[in-house]
Amino acid sequence: MAKKRITFFANGGDTFLRDIIINLRKDYDVYYFSKGTPEEFFNRLHNSDLAWFEWCDELIAQATKAPKLCKYVCRLHSYEMFTPMPSYVDWNRVDRLIFVNDLVRDYCLQKFGIRHDITSVIYNGVNLDKFKIPEDKAYNKSVAYVGFINYKKGPELLLQTFKAIHDYDSSFRFYVAGEHQDERVKLYMDSMSRFFPFIIHYDGGVKDIPAYLKDKDYVISTSLFESFQYSLAEGMAQGCVPLVHTWPGSEIFYPTNFLFSFPNECVNIIKWFEEQKDKKNVMNTIRQHVVDHFSFDQQIAQIRHVLHELLGEK
Numbered sequence: 001m002a003k004k005r006i007t008f009f010a011n012g013g014d015t016f017l018r019d020i021i022i023n024l025r026k027d028y029d030v031y032y033f034s035k036g037t038p039e040e041f042f043n044r045l046h047n048s049d050l051a052w053f054e055w056c057d058e059l060i061a062q063a064t065k066a067p068k069l070c071k072y073v074c075r076l077h078s079y080e081m082f083t084p085m086p087s088y089v090d091w092n093r094v095d096r097l098i099f100v101n102d103l104v105r106d107y108c109l110q111k112f113g114i115r116h117d118i119t120s121v122i123y124n125g126v127n128l129d130k131f132k133i134p135e136d137k138a139y140n141k142s143v144a145y146v147g148f149i150n151y152k153k154g155p156e157l158l159l160q161t162f163k164a165i166h167d168y169d170s171s172f173r174f175y176v177a178g179e180h181q182d183e184r185v186k187l188y189m190d191s192m193s194r195f196f197p198f199i200i201h202y203d204g205g206v207k208d209i210p211a212y213l214k215d216k217d218y219v220i221s222t223s224l225f226e227s228f229q230y231s232l233a234e235g236m237a238q239g240c241v242p243l244v245h246t247w248p249g250s251e252i253f254y255p256t257n258f259l260f261s262f263p264n265e266c267v268n269i270i271k272w273f274e275e276q277k278d279k280k281n282v283m284n285t286i287r288q289h290v291v292d293h294f295s296f297d298q299q300i301a302q303i304r305h306v307l308h309e310l311l312g313e314k
Contacts, residue, residue: 004311007031007044010054016077016230017054019127023300024307038062045069050311056080056089064090071095071310078104078227086112095310100124101227103249120306123253124228125299126290131237133283134214141172143243144216146209146231149189150181154222157245157263159192159200161222164263165270166198174198175216177206213238218270223247228294237290239283241273255289 006028008017014032024030033044045051045063050071053060060074075098080086086108091097097119099105105121108114143165145158162174180186193200206212209231213219219235220243232242232254242258243266244250250259260266276282307313 003027003029004049004313005029005031005047006050006052006307007033007048008052008054009033009041009044009059011035011057011059014054016124019125019296020300020303024304028307042066042069050307056086058085058088060094061085061088064093068093073098073306073310075100076104076108078225081108081111086114091115091118094118096120096306098122098306101249102252104227120302122299122302122306123294124230124233125296126230126233126237126294127296128237128291130210131213131234132210133237133239133287137214137239137280137283139217139279140215141169142175142216143172143218143220144175144177144213144235144240145220145222146177146206146212146235147221147229148181149176149178149185151185152224154224154245155185155189157222158220159189159196161220161243161260161263161266162198162200163196164267166196168267168270170198172198173201175201175203177203177209177212179205209234210238213240216240217273218243220266221245221247226250228253233290233294236286239287241269241282241286243269253294 006024008021008030010017011034021030021032031044046069048070050073051063053072053074056074056076057080063072072094073096074094077100081104091114095118097114099119099121100123102121105119109116147153149155165172213235217240219232219240221229221232222245223229225247232244236242242254244254244259246259246261258269260269273282
C-alpha cells in the first residue's frame with residue numbers, strides 16, 4: 001500500500017518541525033515547502049493527502065480561499081494571535097487547528113471566533129536523547145539566556161535581573177546566546193553595558209545548544225509572553241535551574257517555585273538552590289519535570305493520533 005503523502009508548509013522556518021519530520025518519514029511520504037510560486041504551492045497541495053501548515057500565516061489563508069485539495073492542519077504558536085492573520089483564514093475549511101498552549105487557544109477562540117471542535121492542544125516536546133545532564137556537571141555560578149534578542153524577550157528586565165544577581169554575588173557569570181533582531185534593542189543593551197560592573201558574554205547564535213548548556217547552572221527567561229520557550233525546557237533537561245519571569249501562562253509549563261515577578265525574587269530562587277546540599281538530586285528532579293510533561297515521545301504520539309484520525313488510518 002502506498003504511503004500517505006504529508007506536506008509541511010513552513011514559510012516561517014522549520015525550527016519546530018525537524019524532529020517531527022524525521023520521525024514521520026518512517027511511515028509517510030513527507031515533503032517540505034517553504035517558498036515557491038503560487039503554481040508550485042497549489043501543485044504541492046494537490047499532490048498531498050494532508051497539508052500541515054506550521055504557523056497561521058498567509059499560506060493557510062491562501063489555501064482556505066481556494067477549492068480544498070486535501071486535509072488541512074494548522075499549528076498556531078503564539079505570535080500569530082497578536083496579528084490579524086487568523087481572521088483571514090476560513091476555519092470551516094480547516095480540519096484541525098493545533099495549539100501548543102491552553103491560554104493561547106482560549107485567547108484565539110475568543111478573539112477570532114474559531115470553532116472549538118476543530119482544535120487540539122499538543123504541548124511542545126524536547127528530544128531527551130539530545131539533552132541530558134552531564135555526569136561531570138559542576139556548579140560554577142553561570143546564568144545563560146538562549147534565544148533571539150528582541151523587545152518581546154524583555155531585554156530591560158534581563159539586564160536588571162543580571163544586576164540583581166551580581167549584587168547578591170559578584171562571582172556570577174552571565175551569558176547570552178542569540179542573535180539580535182532589533183537594532184534599537186542592540187543599541188540599548190550595548191549602551192547599558194557602560195553602567196554594569198560585570199561582563200555579559202555575548203556568544204551570538206549557537207548551533208550546538210546541548211554543548212553550550214553543558215557548563216551552565218541556570219537558564220533564564222524574562223519574556224513578555226511565550227507559548228512554551230524551548231530554551232527553558234531544554235536547559236531543564238540538562239539539569240539547569242530555570243529562572244522564569246511570570247509571563248501569562250508560564251505556570252502551565254514550569255513549577256511555580258522557579259517563577260519570579262521581580263529581580264529580587266529571581267535572586268531568592270538562586271539562594272534556594274545554593275542552599276541545597278544534594279544539587280544533583282535537584283537537577284534530576286528538574287529534568288524529570290520535562291520527562292513527565294514535555295518529552296518528544298509524548299508530543300509525536302499525539303501528533304500521530306491526529307494524523308491517523310484525519311487520514312482514516314487504524
